[in-house]
Amino acid sequence: MDNLEEAATAIKMHDNFVLTTHINPDGDALGSLMGLGLALLNAGKNAVMIMPHPIPVAFQFMPGSRQVQKTSDVLARFDLGITLDCTDITRAGEEAQKVLQRAGKLLNIDHHISNQYFGDLNVVDPQAAATGEIIYDLLLKAKMPVTSEIATNLYTAIITDTGSFQHQNTTAKCLRTAALLLDCGAAHRVVQQHLYEQRSLESLRLLARGLESLSLNEEGTVAWMTISRDSLYSSGAAVDDSEGLIDYVKSLKGVEVGIVFKEVNPSEIKVSFRSNNYLDVNKLAAHFGGGGHERAAGCTINGELGDIEQLVIRKTEEQLFAMNENSGGPRK
Ligand code: AMP
Numbered sequence: 001m002d003n004l005e006e007a008a009t010a011i012k013m014h015d016n017f018v019l020t021t022h023i024n025p026d027g028d029a030l031g032s033l034m035g036l037g038l039a040l041l042n043a044g045k046n047a048v049m050i051m052p053h054p055i056p057v058a059f060q061f062m063p064g065s066r067q068v069q070k071t072s073d074v075l076a077r078f079d080l081g082i083t084l085d086c087t088d089i090t091r092a093g094e095e096a097q098k099v100l101q102r103a104g105k106l107l108n109i110d111h112h113i114s115n116q117y118f119g120d121l122n123v124v125d126p127q128a129a130a131t132g133e134i135i136y137d138l139l140l141k142a143k144m145p146v147t148s149e150i151a152t153n154l155y156t157a158i159i160t161d162t163g164s165f166q167h168q169n170t171t172a173k174c175l176r177t178a179a180l181l182l183d184c185g186a187a188h189r190v191v192q193q194h195l196y197e198q199r200s201l202e203s204l205r206l207l208a209r210g211l212e213s214l215s216l217n218e219e220g221t222v223a224w225m226t227i228s229r230d231s232l233y234s235s236g237a238a239v240d241d242s243e244g245l246i247d248y249v250k251s252l253k254g255v256e257v258g259i260v261f262k263e264v265n266p267s268e269i270k271v272s273f274r275s276n277n278y279l280d281v282n283k284l285a286a287h288f289g290g291g292g293h294e295r296a297a298g299c300t301i302n303g304e305l306g307d308i309e310q311l312v313i314r315k316t317e318e319q320l321f322a323m324n325e326n327s328g329g330p331r332k
């Protein structure tokens with residue numbers, strides 16, 4: 001992979017690091033942050049991991065999560081800033097951008113196809129299933145030991161970004177890396193228990209509200225679910241509890257694109273896209289200022305929920321229609 005050697009050298013040469021990842025972090029974001037952060041700390045370096053908000057409860061089992069500091073509390077200057085799993089620097093949040101800009105150099109490690117190559121050094125591999133997979137290669141290259149704690153973080157990163165090895169990004173390479181992480185002592189059952197066997201009653205009630213809202217276009221190719229402020233309120237759930245609901249939407253027979261609209265704040269709608277076989281949802285999300293991968297992407301749009309639903313569904317159908325036209329018939 002391009003630049004991996006240079007990144008390994010940069011990590012060995014510097015002693016004073018600040019690391020961060022994207023807002024609304026997922027398992028890959030946090031697993032990469034704490035996997036690399038703990039490796040640097042174990043090597044006797046000063047490595048400060050920062051996030052603007054507390055780590056979501058579901059991920060607090062991950063080793064190192066108590067060492068992550070609040071971004072606004074960090075005023076120091078660092079030699080090297082590292083962003084993990086961020087398509088562009090704005091994804092790190094406003095406060096983190098300031099801390100990163102004060103750092104001597106910026107290293108951008110990511111696997112999104114829409115990455116903006118904003119670092120002084122960029123390690124971007126869209127073939128990697130998760131940023132955590134790149135971190136494993138980086139630690140090997142830098143000859144830094146992968147302890148069981150680091151392995152659990154990187155394993156969580158791979159499990160969450162592949163949907164437990166179900167998504168199209170599940171490659172032989174990522175399965176091999178996962179196996180090597182188990183050899184290093186990754187706690188497979190602990191990860192499974194915390195991610196998939198600890199659901200709150202509220203989150204299951206939110207699933208029920210979400211399923212009630214499920215809609216389908218006329219052709220049955222686009223399905224969408226709506227998580228409104230009302231459904232959050234009536235179920236007693238938090239926005240974080242809606243993680244994973246999109247898998248139900250895209251599992252419907254005949255559906256190519258699954259969409260979830262979440263009213264994260266009044267007039268602020270987070271949209272998640274997944275496609276099953278052929279529509280490039282990274283392009284679709286980019287149309288609304290977002291990004292991601294070909295089969296999983298997202299964006300945030302300001303406006304009223306109903307208006308945004310209409311706008312996004314129309315654009316999705318337009319792009320599906322254009323693809324089908326170009327390929328001379330419905331794609332399978
Ligand atoms: P989500 O639907 O939030 O699970 O996101 C799916 C994928 O798209 C993840 O890889 C995210 O990192 C990426 N993504 C989500 N929202 C954005 C955004 N606003 N800009 C760039 N990438 C995004």
Ligand code: MN
Binds near residue numbers: 028029
């Ligand atoms: Mn991510």
Ligand code: MN
Binds near residue numbers: 131
């Ligand atoms: Mn990722």
